[in-house]
Amino acid sequence: MDLSVRIGSLALKNPIIAASGCFGYGVEYADVVDLESLGGIAVKGLFLAEREGHPAPRIVETPAGMLNAIGLQGIGVRRFIHEKLPELRARKAIVIVNICGTTVDEYVELARILSDAEGVAALELNISCPNIKEGGITFGCSLRGTFDVVSAVRKVTGLPILPKLTPNVTDVASFARAAEEAGADAVSLVNTFLAMVIDVETRRPKISNVVGGLSGPAIRPIAVRMVYECRQAVKIPIVGMGGIANARDALEFMIAGAAAVQVGTANFVDPFIWPKLFGGIRDYMQRHQIARIADIVGTVDTRARDNEWISS
């Protein structure tokens, strides 16, 4: 059985990637899962500088989901390269670095620095984080901003680049198109949905940043729809995510059009989920006599069943 997939020039041994912000810098999980066994690891979003992020409370559970506003606490790109990358390299992890800036120049600078580092497989451009004040999602909510960030980064790196799209837009497919036109190798979607939970007893928001990003199974049906829409709109591969909690969910995204998937929140619920995902996909391939998992990508059958009719 062949579980390998391609995301542009990036060959992955399987389609399961750890989602950014949900797997630390990868090294935190080295005890729990063989990092080499993963299709890839999207590390926690990095800025140029170190950041302390928002005060606690930073998360709150919601129905079948969670809201977070971490505020991109992080060690900055240089410490990442010196303190984390060597171990990731030693463990033969496929490292996708998720980068975030407040200006186009910052993205460019990050891309330059990381292109020179050894052991970076691809760059995921986080233009969709709902939890910071400037940059990030403001690019991701504007077609022009998306195009500008992607094309500027394209000019300075030979690494595969995957802009990560926000679902907080009217027409996500147009953003996938803008990314494709600007030279992206693939698009990742979805980042979290901007959301809010209020404690009615205190009438205060449950997280310190007032609003945060919603992830987890709750959002899965919306994310699947968005992957499906983007699949019609662009030729570049799609990395799909949002609420994947088991192999069935991963397959659903692939059938909708994702060449690979990422798993975030579910890793919090079950850090031993990875071999279960691989096993579940293998079972499915066996049951359906599918030799190459790449063959199911985008195969959803939406032939209309005579849809609307009027009584006579």
Added chain:
Amino acid sequence: MDLSVRIGSLALKNPIIAASGCFGYGVEYADVVDLESLGGIAVKGLFLAEREGHPAPRIVETPAGMLNAIGLQGIGVRRFIHEKLPELRARKAIVIVNICGTTVDEYVELARILSDAEGVAALELNISCPNIKEGGITFGCSLRGTFDVVSAVRKVTGLPILPKLTPNVTDVASFARAAEEAGADAVSLVNTFLAMVIDVETRRPKISNVVGGLSGPAIRPIAVRMVYECRQAVKIPIVGMGGIANARDALEFMIAGAAAVQVGTANFVDPFIWPKLFGGIRDYMQRHQIARIADIVGTVDTRARDNEWISS
């Protein structure tokens, strides 16, 4: 304790309204709940003509939510007026008629017809149904379309009008503003999120219409955030909804900025929910010594807790 609220010129005895499409034409529930006890009833979306809607399957359960594509099956406005409105009137229900058209003229025509009918308290303009091909959501996803429908209807009716906004947009507050400028008395939000579920065994969508609308607790944190955003943007009242399943949830929407709320999916789970909601709100008012429920509207306290800081 005073549970009454106002939505513009419309006075409601309490802030709990049955959401459109989740309470039939009201009469179906006359055995289960005293219709007069509700703040109001938003009846199932009506077109001018009868419609048969989509074939089954029309719904599928999702994590803490449900996806539906009913396709606005309905008896049309004239049969509604003759067959349902008299009973609703007799039972002293406050009737909010949810109307849907494929052109501006159809909304105008519906508004004209209903303005002449006896027993209609308000019109909710459904410009946000994700489950039909033309009209509906296309108006709701365009500021111009929203403005045009609302201002055209405004010209022909003295009834309170509540455009119902879709959450499938980048900036819902701008739609609330467009509605306000066009003369709306209030805005209702949110309608359902466009979403999709695929059966991985058959690789076919789980519902006949391929995509449908997501409702239920899963979407609540996003809906609360949208109500909060609209509250900053407009002066007209907001009718909030999306995943309310108990009194706490209803209060959360009110504290975020909703003058009244609607309850949809939860009525399927528990058709006897209504007195429980009233009771829960009364308990809360007692516990917090609140005399008028209207006093909590929009009182969320979002004073910044020193939000972002950088290590030194």
Added chain:
Amino acid sequence: MPIDAAAEVIANHPLSTDYNVLALAAPAIAAAAAPGQFVMVKAGAGHDPLLRRPFSVFEVLRDERGAPTGISLLNKRIGVSTDLIYKAQPGERIACLGPLGRPFTVVDSPTEAWMVAGGVGLAPFATLAEALRARGVRSTLFYGARRAQELFHLDFFRGLGVELVLTTEDGSLGERGRVVTPLERRLAAQSAAAPVMIYACGPEGMLAAAATTAARFDRPCQVSVERIMGCGLGGCYSCVVRMRNGHGGLHHVRSCIAGPVLPGNQIVWD
């Protein structure tokens, strides 16, 4: 008016690795239920699963004096709620709303009643058989399943004097094959003058075959349809069945309030 009972689980009898019978204390629902009606059951607390699920009333439970005390469900596990119902423990409480829907119209002697059940579609026929027996109606149950071990409660029906015609897909009991085959043979053998009412409940394919066969022999057929139901009360329009009206037109009816029992000859089978 339907009742929402926080029904206590009295007993849970496993019948196989997939099937069980769950006995629930719900006197008011039991007292009101007619054969063919259903209840909407909320399995588990919280939002997973979120919606209730429809289940036929299988048995009406009674105390020594014959007073209704509860109902039982014949449950087949196929997903999250049916799995929770399979595992439910005595003492637990399960919200149970009912009785709902239009019941079977029970015929009178000398009309014969032929019940056609596929798998878990047996559920509504226990109470129907009792009602038929009370009216002295001669009854036959055509009952098909995958294998012998999945043909349940045969002695119960025998005890009511119901004739049994059994089929299994693997031939392990009764005739090998589908249950509509002996039905069709019996219809062909029956005198056209002898009145017969056919009742059918089971998978959609079986219902279509039973209804079409009945129509071919000009026999009335009441089918109990199975649709995914959001509310069970006519509120959501999820459970529609496409039907022909008198004038050749088609329309969608809500099977939770117009059904689940519907005239087989008016249903448009896909």
Added chain:
Amino acid sequence: MPIDAAAEVIANHPLSTDYNVLALAAPAIAAAAAPGQFVMVKAGAGHDPLLRRPFSVFEVLRDERGAPTGISLLNKRIGVSTDLIYKAQPGERIACLGPLGRPFTVVDSPTEAWMVAGGVGLAPFATLAEALRARGVRSTLFYGARRAQELFHLDFFRGLGVELVLTTEDGSLGERGRVVTPLERRLAAQSAAAPVMIYACGPEGMLAAAATTAARFDRPCQVSVERIMGCGLGGCYSCVVRMRNGHGGLHHVRSCIAGPVLPGNQIVWD
């Protein structure tokens, strides 16, 4: 390396209408756990609740020969998961990941150990008291609760030779008021030369008071902090505590891996 056990519930002892002790079969976790470590528990199947919750290892359970067989949790119900844990039935399986986090540093004699517990903050002190006893460390437990009925396992600590200083908010047992009051009195009375290690676990306000008081008397204080945790493994950055570093700078540390036991004098209390 943490273990994820599908731990069977062995027993559930209710202590009050809010508190219970849940015994779980988890030998590998039990064998590895050190005082102050915690486990991440997934209550209920499915997505409601979704995330695991952190619980201190309360007791390490052992068989006749002293081999570890499982752990128990001291649970106080305040929401959905703790409610499910309160109601858990023997035979159920509960996913339990651990042991996690940095344990207490156990002192040696002649240093005295003073444990300060508020409410359910008692949980990590049962195993700590055992470890202290094994090293012959003289120990005192300052333990406060709302009322007498919520002071648990006193005999257990007495049996280990731990001196008890009790307080209740309503004065129904021990001194009336907060637990930090007698701690402060005792600190003031103690000779500055006699070495003391303070351990604290309980509500944030109590921890801040204990840590501040300890610092005022120049005593080291290990506090076990309580943050909402998404993962327990350092993956989500939800559980941060604001701390001072050596140079007057502030930074956020992840209490699940740098803690839950942290040096009280470096924490910035809000």
